Amino acid sequence: MMGNGKSNRLSGGLIIGQIALLLLFLGFIEYAVRKGIIGSLYLSEPTRVIKEIITLFAQGEIFPNLLVTLQEFLAGYLLAAAAGIGTGLFLVLVPRAEAFFGPFLSALLAVPKVTIIPLLMLWLGIGLSHKIAIVFLFCFFTIAFNTITGVKQTAENHLKVARVFEASRFQTIVKVILPSAAPTIFAGLRVSAATGLVGALFGEMIASKDGLGNLLVKATSLYDTAKAFAIITIVTVVSVLIIALIDLLEKKVFLKWKSS
Template identity: 85%
Template sequence: MDRDKSGRASGGIVIGQIALLLAGLGFIEYAVRQGIIGSLYLSEPTRVVREIVALFANGDIFPNLAVTLQEFLAGYLLAALAGIGTGLFLVLVPRAETFFGPFLSALLAVPKVTIIPLLMLWLGIGLSHKIAIVFLFCFFTIAYNTITGVKQTADNHLKVARVFEATKVQTVLKVVLPSAAPTIFAGLRVSAATGLVGALFGEMIASKNGLGNLLVKATSLYDTAKAFAIITVVTVVSVLLIAAIDWLEKKVVLRWKSS
């Protein structure tokens, strides 16, 4: 009975969410068609759908999407490795956290947008420039989430590891990382969205391709429908990236728990 009730409740929530979404889209469609909202500011959802279909039909989206994903994945993976490694190092070596902690905090406080012109000067406007931007957008969130997660490791678990004479590496792999995994993956999840925004931001500032470049071209021509179509594609990609990280988290955490 409880399962039936919870199933009906969750089904009702989903139906309500779909109804609210359709009502919002319907209102926008009506408002734009009737001239209540200018088509320069918003576009009819049906027209946005047609633009999305056109982007995929004529193939314009694929090379630009590939470029953006390449920039994002390279910068994100580097940030994940460096962020998790830095977080572990600073917590497991207390003197290192005492020494390097203030520098990390100072770097975190520097507005990332102000560094982008310097990155253009140092790296040009090619792939390395976008990778560096994605790295900056992701690294600090992952590093600080790792630090927080590692510090939350239960003392009892560490004592048990010492009783069984576990090595430092075994303690990290079998105790520290499994305990910190939820917090680390929370940082990875947030960084996935911000990193993609970083890639787009870099492309919008200086790039000859990528989804950000497509978006700039659409807005410069006041093609609102195409701009919203690109934004929709980016949103879907972001949701899929976060879903992939959620799937990876379940696989990793379940494997650690079973071991």
């Protein structure tokens, strides 16, 4: 009990310290911009950013654009997760497939995503499918390679036990391989969630009539720094919430299934 109490005090002190540092940093920016040390064209006072966030929500401007961005992200991300995990499993469980397709996958990973986006505009236009494809590209390779790494780390002893109990191929995958690879796979899902949201914004900034990326382009084109930082703050919060949701999925759902 004493150990738990000490741990709670330490974690509480850590959170207080983090909040204090954040407030100190924001206070410095507020002072620097108000005193003209930093031009308001480059940075905006945090208080103005907060007011702009409230205005965006109060006027309802943020909701339809946020919905569009989330729709693009979720479609592309879920497709990438399914394809990435499936591809990773296939390549490891079929050694000849990994030997054959592995170099091609590595070559595709090395291709800069930015160079493909203009081609995607030619192939898919500037609609929803274009943004979904961009999110897919930003997420797929991270998930696939993390799955490959995680599956390869499955302990040989666990596989031997499965063979001793005459587990089927499907049972071995579901009850041994996937639970063993889960931490690495979820690490890839977390990283790709953040990059996927950035991909959706990037696609909207290049060519779109809706979405947070388009809203950000409009704000920067009008040199509305406060609004630009307000949108960036909202995107950051959304990204943190998505990653927290993935963490919750891992802890509350997957780990329970793994233990069972």
